[in-house]
Amino acid sequence: MRKTRNHSIASLLTIFLLSTISGCGGGGSTSTTNNPSADPGTPSLTPNAANDLLIKFGGELAELKRGTTVPEPSNDSDQPQIQIIKERSNGANGSVVQTPVSIRSNDLISTLYAKISGTDDVFELNLLNEESDASVQGSEVFDTNLEIALQPDIKQGRVPIEIVAVDNSGRVSAPSISELDVLQVGTGGLQISLNWNEFADLDLHIFDPNGDEIYYAQPSSTSGGRLDLDDFDGSPDSIENVFWPQEAPQGIYNIEVNHFTGEPANIALGISYNGRFVDTLRFVDFLPEYDCVRFASIVVDLNGARLVKFPTPVSTCNASGSIADEVPQSRDHSPTAVFERIQGTWKSCVLGLELVRVFEGTRFTASIDRFEFNDCTGRKIAPTEINVYDFEVGNPRRTPEGFFINEFDVTVLSSTTAGEGFVGEDFYQQIYSDDIQIAFSFGGPTPSDRPLNLDFEYPGFRID
Numbered sequence: 001m002r003k004t005r006n007h008s009i010a011s012l013l014t015i016f017l018l019s020t021i022s023g024c025g026g027g028g029s030t031s032t033t034n035n036p037s038a039d040p041g042t043p044s045l046t047p048n049a050a051n052d053l054l055i056k057f058g059g060e061l062a063e064l065k066r067g068t069t070v071p072e073p074s075n076d077s078d079q080p081q082i083q084i085i086k087e088r089s090n091g092a093n094g095s096v097v098q099t100p101v102s103i104r105s106n107d108l109i110s111t112l113y114a115k116i117s118g119t120d121d122v123f124e125l126n127l128l129n130e131e132s133d134a135s136v137q138g139s140e141v142f143d144t145n146l147e148i149a150l151q152p153d154i155k156q157g158r159v160p161i162e163i164v165a166v167d168n169s170g171r172v173s174a175p176s177i178s179e180l181d182v183l184q185v186g187t188g189g190l191q192i193s194l195n196w197n198e199f200a201d202l203d204l205h206i207f208d209p210n211g212d213e214i215y216y217a218q219p220s221s222t223s224g225g226r227l228d229l230d231d232f233d234g235s236p237d238s239i240e241n242v243f244w245p246q247e248a249p250q251g252i253y254n255i256e257v258n259h260f261t262g263e264p265a266n267i268a269l270g271i272s273y274n275g276r277f278v279d280t281l282r283f284v285d286f287l288p289e290y291d292c293v294r295f296a297s298i299v300v301d302l303n304g305a306r307l308v309k310f311p312t313p314v315s316t317c318n319a320s321g322s323i324a325d326e327v328p329q330s331r332d333h334s335p336t337a338v339f340e341r342i343q344g345t346w347k348s349c350v351l352g353l354e355l356v357r358v359f360e361g362t363r364f365t366a367s368i369d370r371f372e373f374n375d376c377t378g379r380k381i382a383p384t385e386i387n388v389y390d391f392e393v394g395n396p397r398r399t400p401e402g403f404f405i406n407e408f409d410v411t412v413l414s415s416t417t418a419g420e421g422f423v424g425e426d427f428y429q430q431i432y433s434d435d436i437q438i439a440f441s442f443g444g445p446t447p448s449d450r451p452l453n454l455d456f457e458y459p460g461f462r463i464d
Contacts, residue, residue: 073164160180202238259286
């Protein structure tokens with residue numbers, strides 16, 4: 001997105017013109033700085049074209065079941081009610097579209113369906129809430145997210161998708177329809193697409209193996225990378241896209257996003273290699289104060305491409321030649337500094353488990369709530385678990401990926417999860433911390449159980 005710090009978003013719409021990006025076309029792409037809707041004509045998917053989509057509800061991948069019959073609505077006053085918050089969304093080949101969904105139900109939801117209208121292609125997610133020990137009383141409204149990943153070879157057009165919910169009592173909602181406008185952007189050897197769903201001014205920055213930066217002010221690199229879609233209106237469903245039309249050079253590609261102004265945003269990244277998805281990455285509540293953040297790196301070698309996810313330390317959108325040598329380290333990692341930095345409240349979501357850790361002095365309390373969906377949306381389906389620990393922060397060391405982590409030793413003081421038998425037990429872990437997040441390793445009852453690396457998929461973020 002193009003911008004000048006002395007102008008508002010509204011001013012930018014009249015200042016920055018389409019012609020300011022030249023030479024970005026080719027490779028099957030359009031050269032544009034806006035996010036047009038697709039042609040509202042014929043739907044882009046044919047009856048066997050559901051291979052073009054990956055669908056998630058609440059962060060959990062739904063299974064494609066061709067020929068599956070979606071149950072008919074119950075026509076019952078107690079049947080679930082579904083509302084698509086946005087009835088029409090924009091996406092692009094190789095991108096991930098986020099659509100908020102609101103569900104009202106008198107019972108837990110057991111199954112969700114997404115049917116491609118006009119086809120027999122159905123995506124099904126079984127939530128298996130029959131084993132839940134949570135009680136449900138009366139009607140309740142809750143929100144979750146429908147995520148649609150569009151494969152790079154999908155064609156342009158409009159795709160209607162019918163969403164249906166079934167509760168644990170077998171009652172079936174009426175279908176709610178979300179229409180997805182798919183526009184065409186560049187793809188090829190490597191493609192990175194950014195999508196967000198709030199009024200915010202974000203910028204995608206990609207650093208290639210040569211250290212060259214691709215972004216709105218420098219839309220191409222000597223390695224062949226191009227920015228062919230640069231949003232400048234800051235509206236929901238905005239998309240930015242960088243791609244290499246031919247073979248992408250081997251090496252490390254760093255992905256950074258700059259939150260210039262606007263609301264906190266839920267962002268989604270789609271990464272494709274040689275015409276197929278490698279991975280997707282979603283980040284909830286990307287705040288303006290995070291400024292410019294490195295989310296991940298892509299490693300391209302003889303084995304193909306893989307995404308390396310790691311914590312998102314505050315960065316300056318400067319090029320870095322390698323993960324190990326140039327990972328931003330803005331804080332002191334001495335035991336005293338880490339101890340002081342982690343004081344307060346942190347929250348993370350791990351496959352439907354919401355963990356809230358409160359650090360006060362040398363003690364911390366971990367509260368755990370279980371939700372219906374992997375991204376910790378929907379209903380609570382189990383009682384809150386509370387564990388209390390004493391902890392000690394130890395010496396730092398550097399991981400193979402270039403991060404400084406500290407020894408983190410805990411003693412169990414009380415636990416509703418593990419029971420009284422674990423009280424007094426010691427566990428040895430590792431901790432990573434920076435300005436905005438913490439991440440913990442798995443561990444065990446002896447110091448030798450400390451792993452060399454951390455699990456960076458589910459960091460905890462400061463909320464106080």
